[in-house]
Amino acid sequence: MKIFILEDNLAISQLVLLLLKRKGYDAHAFHTINSLLKALDRTIPDFFVLDIMLPDGNGVDLAKEFKSLEMLKNIPILMMSANIDGVVESQKLHKVDYISKPFDINEFVDRLENLSN
């Protein structure tokens, strides 16, 4: 399973990469919305892990945008945030879940796997 991670904090993105790679996933990390969108031109992943506060935008808005696109709307999204604001709303979207930082790594993987099945 190909997973795209969007997280501007290097240490967290490294942690998530490590967790997912250890579970055998094909995980790729991006630090800006822009770089993620560029990558989407070439490859469509099977799963998104999105941070919310990003240097060039908001993860919730991005998730909404993905859900409005035919090509991406069925791809599950796991949102990660330190702040609950606005996340509740995104949870109503199709195949979107939320995990608050700091998280338990096992819970993170559980949520991700639940959502992808």
Place this chain on the structure above:
Amino acid sequence: MQLDLVKKKFELYDLAPFYICVTNSAGQILYANKAVEMNSHNGAFYIYDCIQALFQKSYLLINERLREVLNSQKTISEVVLLLEQDPLLSSIFNAKQVEEECIVFFFKSQQEVEQSTVQLFLNSLVNETPEVVICYTITGEIVVWNFGAEELFGIKKNSLIGQKITEIPLNISILEEKDVVSEVLKLQQGKGKVIEKEVKIGEKIQYVKITAKLIYNEANEIIGVSKCFSDITPYVTDSQLLQKHIENLQYLNDIWESLSQNLDVQNILQIVTDVTTKFSGASYGAFFYNSLTEDGEAMKLFTLSGAKREDFMKLGMPRNTDIFKKTFNSKQGFIANDITQHHDFGKNPPHNGLPKGHLPVKSYMSIPVFSMAGENMGSLLFGHPEPGKFSQEHITMMQSIASQAAIALENSKLLKNVRTLSDKKDLFITVVGHELRSPLTTIKGFIQVLREVNQDNELCIYIEKVLEQVDKLNLLVDDLLDIGQIEAGKISLEKSEFCLSDLVKDTIETVLYAQNTHEIVFDNREAMLITADKRRVQQVLYNLIYNAVKYSPDADKVLVQIKSEKSEVIVKIIDYGIGISEKHIHNIFDRFYRVPSKKNISGIGIGLFLCSKIIKKHGGTLSVNSVLDEGSEFIFKIPKNTFRHENFYS
């Protein structure tokens, strides 16, 4: 004159209540009435006795006086004979030469003299008093019409002879009723009457107090009415003035209150402008307030009263003319009866006077507004199209308002600073909270990874310790972020139905996991379902139970009790710890408040603040009973179904 003739002529006076005695020109008594007879010193005299025979003493003196009378061809009046112990003659007599050979002596006793003197004084008093006194009979005939009445009504007494009160044309109606009889009846019921009346005399408004009384004769029959008109204009105007001052004070008091409650600069300026304009009697007023823009540039805010803002906006800010220098730089107020006549007026181009379109100004007044520190905060300006409208008194009054305004403006400045600081601090807390989350996430994540890959048993213990501390740190960050949310009114509850006893049990376990020093006694085994935000209620329980453990270092037990009432649940957390003194107990639910304590117990003072906010948000209450050095009891009550009770405003 023949004795018989005299006798006949004076017979009429035989029984008169006064003394009368007639002599011939030689002073021999021809007639004396009974009164004389009864009071002469030996009780008897004879016809042709000399008149001296009537007197007991001081013949010489009397003789002299009598001789004067007898020798005089004219009427002698009021000869005073001061003779003691002589009722008849310790008196005055009038002697009148009625016919050539006959002299009539009228004697008056001392009492009579006194009475007539009193009468004289009374007459004089009534006539000369500035009060207006009139009396009339019940048939309306005017009896007394004093000088005051002549002045007030403009009618001389002489011209009123024979006229009835109802017949004279008057500028003030004297009768309160349609006729004297109805008035008498009315007065009789009320035993007299006092009324106050506003009357217009010429161009002047005067206030008179009319005191009306009935006049009785000796037989207690009503014979007339007396009326006294007093001019109470000074009294009334004084009391009106006083009333006005009281109203002003009341008004000022209201202003102080509204100023002290008002912390918005623009509002304060407007209130002050409105009030001062009203008080000064100006047709319009303005308040120019020295303020700084966001960039620290000087500017003047201004408010207007009695004029449209547009009228002044187009004129621009007051320039540095000679007049405005006085206005904005003077330490005292400045008044011009007619500013257009002032020597500084009209000297500065381009307008050389009032700019075109300026409302007309003659009377001009400016009051500087100073801060407590003596800094010029701005000026109040007043204008009136007519000259001479402002006085020194206005300056004093306006200055007192201005000084209050200065305090309010300073408070508003302080508040703004405090608010900015408080906002900055809230922002700081939120930012710090968020910034802490990322490293915490990484630390926790990598340590967990480390735990998974670790084979070393000893290292495993250390890893657990680190994770434990990371979780603790995380809880602190949660609390910090919660504060930011609560302050911003953002806290929202995610409600579900759950069992409170189970939640208490879980929470106790969590607390014991963190600090296993006390026995936490909880006996309730029954299910108790409530609908609330489970995570938030647990946060409250955790905080209260953890506090109970934390603040009872020398005890070994904490009690947790829950009770179900009709529509609410009551939770009690009891400890036997250090307790809270009365002095501090009121503050413990305040944000960042920590009870000063000798025991060095860590914490940042947000737990109870959050608890109370969360409980309130659920529509419940959190309270505390505590005795210093004995322990505390925290009690919270929340409705079983908080959906119905959520307090949206807390």
